[in-house]
Amino acid sequence: MPDPALRIPGRTLLWWMRLPTRARTACAAGAAALVLAGAGAWWLHHDVYATQMTAARGRALAQSRAVSAEFARIQARDREATSDIIDLWPVVIIGPSGPFESWFPQAFPDAVRTLPPAPASARPGWGTFVPVHLGTPASSCRQNPSRTTSGQPVTDCLSKAEDLAGQTLDMAVTSVEIHTPDVPSPSAAPAGRYTVYVAVTRTEAAQAADALIPALAGAVPLAALIVALSAWVATTRALRPIEAIRTRLATVDQPGAGTRVPVPAAEDEITRLARTTNDTLDILDAHAHRQRRFIADAAHELRSPVTGLRATLEVALTHPRRPGALTNALQAATRLQHLVEDLLTLARLDNTPTPPATRTRVDLTDLVRELLLEIPHTRPGATPHLTLHAPDAPLDVPGDRDQLRRLLRNLLDNAARHARTQVTVTLDSRPGWVECTVHNDGDPIPEADRERIFERFTRLDEARTRDTGGSGLGLAIARDITHHHRGTLTATPTGRGAAFLLRLPG
Secondary structure (H helix, E strand, O other): OOOHHHEEOOEEOHHHHOOOHHHHHHHHHHHHHHHHHHHHHHHHHHHHHHHHHHHHHHHHHHHHHHHHHHHHHHHOOOOHHHHHHHOOOOEEEEEOOEEOOOHHHHHOHHHHHOOOOOOOOOOOOOOEEEEEEOOOOOHHHHOOOOEOOOOOEOOOHHHHHHHHOOOEEEEEEEEEEEOOOOOOOOOOOOOEEEEEEEEOOOHHHHHHHHOOHHHHHHHHHHHHHHHHHHHHHHHHHHHHHHHHHHHHHHOOOOOOOOOOOOOOOOOOHHHHHHHHHHHHHHHHHHHHHHHHHHHHHHHHHHHHHHHHHHHHHHHHHHOOOOOOHHHHHHHHHHHHHHHHHHHHHHHHHHHOOOOOOOOEEEEHHHHHHHHHHHHHHHOOOOOOEEEEEOOOOOOEEEEOHHHHHHHHHHHHHHHHHHOOOEEEEEEEEEOOEEEEEEEEOOOOOOHHHOOHHHOOOOOOOOOOOOOOOOOOOHHHHHHHHHHHOOOEEEEEOOOOOEEEEEEEEO
């Protein structure tokens, strides 16, 4: 079932999650590249347009000053010559008596009427920009084309005006002062201040920016495709170690086979994954080895009491009146029962790795006293002298009473089995801990065996028979219960005899 977090209202992302990882990565990278490249293309188009418009403003202002200078030169002699200037450019010249006649005022009279005159304080070289909105060309603009004073035809008003209709243009503004000529001329313009306006057209800027569109239209998808392919290749190479790990794991048919995954040389997440996988395989192999050994040892340990019980029963059937046959059979069955109970206890502890959910406070002093009273009645043969040294105050620990009882009973049984004459139990408290030392005056434990004795089915006195000795599970069960209660159990060196130190959190 898909993760509910992958769902969106009304739709599902299953189709996307079914794609291979490298395909999803390539698509995501390509989409991101497409967005970024598209944004870059838009910025480039806008920047080219803005740059061209800045240049157009500069040209318009220069043209306005040039027109002003030329107008001042020729206007004093010939008013008609001005038409050659103003008809070849979107130029407006406004004098004391109004605008000079040209196609621009004829096409957009309303816009021209809104143009302000140059300020009286304007000095030579002054220039600025003013915005003006151009509406629909006037109907009078449809008249026949006129001619300049040189006789060259001027493009009709309508064809020029249609390119500018509806736009809001910046007008470069300059001023020029016309003085009365020394030799009066009937065609000369009246003296006074004249304002020259030159429109900043957008045609060239738009053409320069639009020229980039075909190239950008091809470059943007190509860049996105290159990024997607690069992401595909990079992801494939990055996932190659993971595929090697998966392939090697697929060959693991059973725990304990010794198979390990390859560890990449790079110190990255995949390397840590490979190491963690190998550590997990090590743990599984150790558990598998331990399980196989446990099963083999259990089968071996069960075979002896079962064989003895069968032999005893066969003797009882062959010699019905033989005394002691049924007693021996009962003893063999009892040993078999104890062994099976130990095996079941270990199985329960292995299947419950965490501490029990329900815990109570258990007084170890009372628990040890109870066990010391029971041992003489439950052990066959002579029982060593049992001594307890404990403070008067209770020594409580959190835990499961039945498990702690089994833990202490196993330690006491082991001590009584190996003691010559004396078993001493010492209880004490430390900050945050309760300590219990079980000492017997038997043979000391060799240093090399102080850890091995806690392994399952381990016996140090190999010469003894299984009928008189333990099953080899008592100390293993005791340590498992100790770990279950977050404590420690160790064999400690002593000057004489053997001792076990149990530490439990108080």
